[in-house]
Amino acid sequence: MKKTYRIDVDCANCANKMEDAAKRTAGVKNATVNFMALKMTVEFEDGQDPKTVMPAVLKNCRRVEDDCEVYF
Numbered sequence: 430m431k432k433t434y435r436i437d438v439d440c441a442n443c444a445n446k447m448e449d450a451a452k453r454t455a456g457v458k459n460a461t462v463n464f465m466a467l468k469m470t471v472e473f474e475d476g477q478d479p480k481t482v483m484p485a486v487l488k489n490c491r492r493v494e495d496d497c498e499v500y501f
């Protein structure tokens with residue numbers, strides 16, 4: 430399952446860091462961040478609940494960019 434979320438991030442480099450952090454999150458199959466559109470698309474592994482996985486994605490993203498925001 431894929432879902433798209435609105436994000437708040439300051440620069441393209443930070444967006445790349447967020448994308449890498451999201452990809453490393455358990456339950457995430459793939460993630461892409463579009464800095465220009467301020468959107469993150471997350472593809473979840475089979476059987477994973479996005480409502481459970483997304484808080485972990487946000488936590489991992491904040492480790493690399495502490496003022497980022499993902500709206501879900």
